[in-house]
Structures are given as C-alpha cells and as structure tokens.
Amino acid sequence: MLELLKKNIHMNRWKGNATSQVTLDDDFIVPDTMDDVDQIILSAGEITIESVKNQTERVTVRGKLDFTILYRGAEGGLQTLSGSISFEEPINVPGLEEQDVVSLTWDLEDLNAGIINSRKISVKAIVTLQVKVETAYDVDAAVEVDTGSGYSDCPQVEVLRRNVDVAATALRHKDTFRIKENITLSGNKPNIDHILWSEMRLRGVSTRPMDGKMMLDGELMVFLIYQGEGEGAPIQWLEESIPFSGELDMADVTDDMVPSVNVHLIHKDMEAKPDADGEMREMDLDAVLELDMKLYREENMELLSDLYSTNRELTLQTGEACFDKILTKNMSKCKIVEKVALDNSDRILQICHSDGTVKIDDTEVKEDGLHVEGVLEVRLLFLTSDDSQPIQSAVEDVPFHYLIEAPGINSDTINQLNFGLEQLSAVMMGGGTVEIKATISLDLLALQPICEQIITSATDAPMDLNNLQKLPGIVGYIVQPGDSLWKIAKKFHTTIDTIMTANGLTEKAVKPGDRLILVKELS
Structure with a gap:
C-alpha cells in the first residue's frame, strides 16, 4: 500500500x-x-x-x-x-x-x-x-512516501526530492502597549493655569521578536502650550522627549520569526495636576499604542518531485501550489537636509516647535529595488516680533525620493512597507531660511510568490511483465542534452545507485556525450 x-x-x-x-x-x-x-x-x-x-x-x-x-x-x-x-x-x-x-x-x-x-x-x-x-x-505538499515496507509485495520506490524555502504565516495578532508618565515643570516655568494645546507623536519606534515576547522601544514626543498662572502671565510652551521600552507577552513568538509590525498611537491624554505643594506644576501623560503584528517563519521544505518503482507501476497525480518566499527584509534610513524660506521671516524671533508627517505618494518596482516617492510635511511654530500676533505657524512640504535595495524584486513581489519619522530638527539660518534635517525610517518586507509542481497523490499497480521483458537487460547509452541520472534511471527501469556502481561514478552529475552502461533492475 x-x-x-x-x-x-x-x-x-x-x-x-x-x-x-x-x-x-x-x-x-x-x-x-x-x-x-x-x-x-x-x-x-x-x-x-x-x-x-x-x-x-x-x-x-x-x-x-x-x-x-x-x-x-x-x-x-x-x-x-x-x-x-x-x-x-x-x-x-x-x-x-x-x-x-x-x-x-x-x-x-x-x-x-x-x-x-x-x-x-x-x-x-x-x-x-x-x-x-x-x-x-x-x-x-507531499514530503515523504510510505511504501508499507512490512509487506512482501511492497513497492520498491525511488524518490527524487527538492528543497523549497517557504515563508509561512506563523502569527497574526493585535495588541496594545500603554505609556504612563509624569512631567514636572522646570523651576523657571510658571504654574499652569490651563492647557491650550497638546501634542504627542511617536519617533524612532522599533520592534523585534524574542522567544515568548515582542520587544518594543522608541520615543514619545510631547509638546505643550499653556496659559501661565496669574494675571498677565505669558503664554508658555514645553517640549519633552520621553523614551520608552517594554515587552508584550506572546507565547508563540520565537526570535527567528520575521516581523512586519505597524504601530499606531490610538489614545493620548494629558492632564495638569498639583504637585506635593498644591501648585499646578505637574502633568500626567497617558498614551496607548496599538501594534498590528504579522510574523512569518522561514521554513525549508523538502518536497517530493518525482517517484517511480522498479517492481510496481506507479501513477502520479500532480498539481501546482504557490508559496511565498521572503525576498528581502530591509530597514532603510532616508536622510533629508533641506533649506526653506519662510514668509515674513524678518519678524521671526525663535522657532519653538517643529513636527512632521511622512506621506508616501508612490512606490515603483524597478530592477534595482523599490523606488519610494513621498513628502515630509513639516509644521513649524515660532515666536514673532509682532505683538498682535506673537505666535505663528507655517507648513512646509519637503519632497524626498529613496531607493530601497531589493535584489530580485519584480511586478509580482508583495511589498509590505512600514514607515515613520525617526528624527526631525528645524533651525533658523541667515537670510530668513530654516534648515530642516530629518531621518525617515522605511521598513520593507518583500515576499516573492513562487509556484511549484507538487505530487498530490500516487497509486500503484502490478508491473506489466510484458513491457518489462521488452526492455534489454543491458544497454549502452550516450547522455543527451537535458538528461540527468534520475531521468535515465527512470526511463531504463534501473536506479541511480546501480548506474553509478556499474560505471564507477563518484558524482551524480553527467554531461551530454558521456557514455554509460545501463543494467535493468530486477526487483
């Protein structure tokens, strides 16, 4: 059987x-x-x-x-x-x-x-x-054959195998990570009367799988505008970078998995509160990150490519199966340095805050990789010398182009691109210009679909003895283009080992023109 x-x-x-x-x-x-x-x-x-x-x-x-x-x-x-x-x-x-x-x-x-x-x-x-x-x-996919070797008439089967690298989906999971922090005003800042404006943004977020957990780290950028306490108190602002790191327990995760993780800030809250002396000089921060995680496991599979028997007639049914193969996992850094001119720059006293949003306009597959076109939208908040409008803002679009190297990429490749802003600074220069420096992270996971012929089923029947008798017991053969020892052995009802022994071969490789002696196998 x-x-x-x-x-x-x-x-x-x-x-x-x-x-x-x-x-x-x-x-x-x-x-x-x-x-x-x-x-x-x-x-x-x-x-x-x-x-x-x-x-x-x-x-x-x-x-x-x-x-x-x-x-x-x-x-x-x-x-x-x-x-x-x-x-x-x-x-x-x-x-x-x-x-x-x-x-x-x-x-x-x-x-x-x-x-x-x-x-x-x-x-x-x-x-x-x-x-x-x-x-x-x-x-x-068929990976092995059981011939029922305990029976006297079991098939004597010759097997051809091949290796295929496959990216199997190991895990899909969503989870959240909470950041709770307390910020205390520095001594030169007045007490808080009320908060006028608050922002929280993620910078430089990275994730990596470890056995039983997903590691996470990055920075939470906090910006605050508040009304100072007391009559005639000036408007104040505060900017803080809060580093965070932690882990999410995930029992099925191993450190050899290949991740594709998208991180969003889904909740943010900032509330002023009194300190130990009863003065409004502290703020409670509460932020919740959502991680949309997909993890792949690279597996090397040994598939059955072909079967034949020297004592039974085998009938094979085949089909096509398509797999995903990890083509590349590339974490790139796109650096931007750009000078922009601001309107009414002669009235600008100081830039007090800058933030940016990365927008991808287009991705195009070319021979050398994935070409990414996008815009970094930078918002600047600054103080002016105009008493009637002391705080002003401007938005500047800084275009960028980057090539993510991905050898072998083509139009069939499945590209999963996660991107984010890692660093940003804006500094006033001479001549009314602002120099913007930024680093954009581009995390590409490229999967390549591959289709392989697989054996879906096999049946065996008694050998047709008449056909077997028609084959010569021994024959001389000249190797033809496209031949392999497997093809030759299957055609002449013998085995690779028999051919190698009869011809004194030490390797399975043959080339056109080689002369072989073939002996029919009688099992």
Whole structure:
C-alpha cells in the first residue's frame, strides 16, 4: 500500500486592495463661553476608526475626525476649540468574501480650518482609506512516501526530492502597549493655569521578536502650550522627549520569526495636576499604542518531485501550489537636509516647535529595488516680533525620493512597507531660511510568490511483465542534452545507485556525450 505523507503550510495570500477618499466638510459654531475668533494659529486632527465591517465584495468603514483648533480671540488671548466629524464609507472590493482578512490603513491628507465669521469656523478634510485583503491559504505538499515496507509485495520506490524555502504565516495578532508618565515643570516655568494645546507623536519606534515576547522601544514626543498662572502671565510652551521600552507577552513568538509590525498611537491624554505643594506644576501623560503584528517563519521544505518503482507501476497525480518566499527584509534610513524660506521671516524671533508627517505618494518596482516617492510635511511654530500676533505657524512640504535595495524584486513581489519619522530638527539660518534635517525610517518586507509542481497523490499497480521483458537487460547509452541520472534511471527501469556502481561514478552529475552502461533492475 503506497501512501504519501504530507505537510500543511498555512499562509495568507494577498487577494486585492481598494482605495477610497472621503471628503469631510462641516461648520462649527463657537460656544457662547468662548471669545470671537480673530485668527487661527494651529489646527490638528486625528482619525479614529470605530468599526470595519466585512461584507461580500464590500467593506464598510465607520469612524470620525477629531480636530482641535488653537485661535487668537478678539480680546487677544488664545483659546482652543475642539470637535469631531463622523463618517461612514462603503468601499467596493471585488472578490471579497466574509471570511477574508481585511487590513485598513488611513491617512489624513488635508485638514483646513477657516473662519466664516467671528462665531463660525469651517473644517474641511480629505481622508484616504486603503483596504488590503488577504485570504487564508493552506497547502498540503507531499514530503515523504510510505511504501508499507512490512509487506512482501511492497513497492520498491525511488524518490527524487527538492528543497523549497517557504515563508509561512506563523502569527497574526493585535495588541496594545500603554505609556504612563509624569512631567514636572522646570523651576523657571510658571504654574499652569490651563492647557491650550497638546501634542504627542511617536519617533524612532522599533520592534523585534524574542522567544515568548515582542520587544518594543522608541520615543514619545510631547509638546505643550499653556496659559501661565496669574494675571498677565505669558503664554508658555514645553517640549519633552520621553523614551520608552517594554515587552508584550506572546507565547508563540520565537526570535527567528520575521516581523512586519505597524504601530499606531490610538489614545493620548494629558492632564495638569498639583504637585506635593498644591501648585499646578505637574502633568500626567497617558498614551496607548496599538501594534498590528504579522510574523512569518522561514521554513525549508523538502518536497517530493518525482517517484517511480522498479517492481510496481506507479501513477502520479500532480498539481501546482504557490508559496511565498521572503525576498528581502530591509530597514532603510532616508536622510533629508533641506533649506526653506519662510514668509515674513524678518519678524521671526525663535522657532519653538517643529513636527512632521511622512506621506508616501508612490512606490515603483524597478530592477534595482523599490523606488519610494513621498513628502515630509513639516509644521513649524515660532515666536514673532509682532505683538498682535506673537505666535505663528507655517507648513512646509519637503519632497524626498529613496531607493530601497531589493535584489530580485519584480511586478509580482508583495511589498509590505512600514514607515515613520525617526528624527526631525528645524533651525533658523541667515537670510530668513530654516534648515530642516530629518531621518525617515522605511521598513520593507518583500515576499516573492513562487509556484511549484507538487505530487498530490500516487497509486500503484502490478508491473506489466510484458513491457518489462521488452526492455534489454543491458544497454549502452550516450547522455543527451537535458538528461540527468534520475531521468535515465527512470526511463531504463534501473536506479541511480546501480548506474553509478556499474560505471564507477563518484558524482551524480553527467554531461551530454558521456557514455554509460545501463543494467535493468530486477526487483
């Protein structure tokens, strides 16, 4: 009884993707408790995805834009207006099935806050939603043959094997990591009356798998504008870099796995509180990071390529199986140095804050790797000599291009690119220019689909003795182009070992023109 022993490989196959843009536009009335709006200084927004509903050939995304606007009131003071705009967007994804795995990424392309009148503000934004679809894909590939050797008439089977490198999906998991910190004001800073503006951003985040855990480290950049305590107290700002590191327990993770991890800041909260003396000089920070993790395990599989028997007739059924192979895992650093000229730069006294957002416009596969085109959107906050407008902001777009080396990449390659801002600085130079220096991290995991012929089943039957008798017992043979010892042995009903012994060969390699003596195997 002939039986094939098979190994199951679990993978997620990329099935397709779809992109949709949502335009948000709404007007907001300034509450009666707040001053009239004279000038908008800063505006910022965060997208929160509330649900992603997978339906047949459609994904419905529900979420909201939370925005914050810092404006100068008619009385000259600074005030903060917050609000949100909800959205629900159906995205058509041809071929999508309910059991498929859907990944959603989003980008706030543009946020524009404008003054309609002193009591009404318009908020407009464009949100890009990108859906990627994977489907579970299991391959059963024959790796060994059981001939039932305990029986007298069991097949005498010759086996040809080949090695295939496969990237199996070892784990898909989402988890969160919380950062709780306390910041104390330095002695030269006045007490906090109330917070006007706060920001938290991630910098230089890296992850790495270890046995039983996922390691995480990076920096949380904190920026704060607050009203000082006391009548006539000036507006103050504070900028801190808070390093963090930690681990997530994941029992099934091993340090040899290859990760693709996307990290988002999904919750951030900053609250002023009194210190031990009862003075408002401390702040509690609470931030939550979400890690969307996919880990692959590289496996070297020895597949059965071919079978034949010297005492039985074998009938093989074959099929094609497609696997993913890790082509490259490349962590690159794109360095940017750019000088930009600011309007009314003669009035700028000091840059007090800068932050940046990385936006990828296009990726293109070429012979030498993956070409990435994008923009670093830099926002600058600065003090001016204009008493009526002492705090101003500007946004500058700095384009960049980078080649991520990926030998062997082609149009079929599945590219998983995670990117982020690692470093950023902005320094005033002479002539009214600002020098911007930045480092962008580009983490590429490239998977190459490969398709292989596999043996799906095999049956055996008694040998046709008439056909066997027709084969000569011994024959001289001249090796032809494309021949191998396996092909020759199978055709002439013998074995590779028999050929090597009869011809005194020490290696299995033969070349066209070689002369061999072939002896029929009688099992």
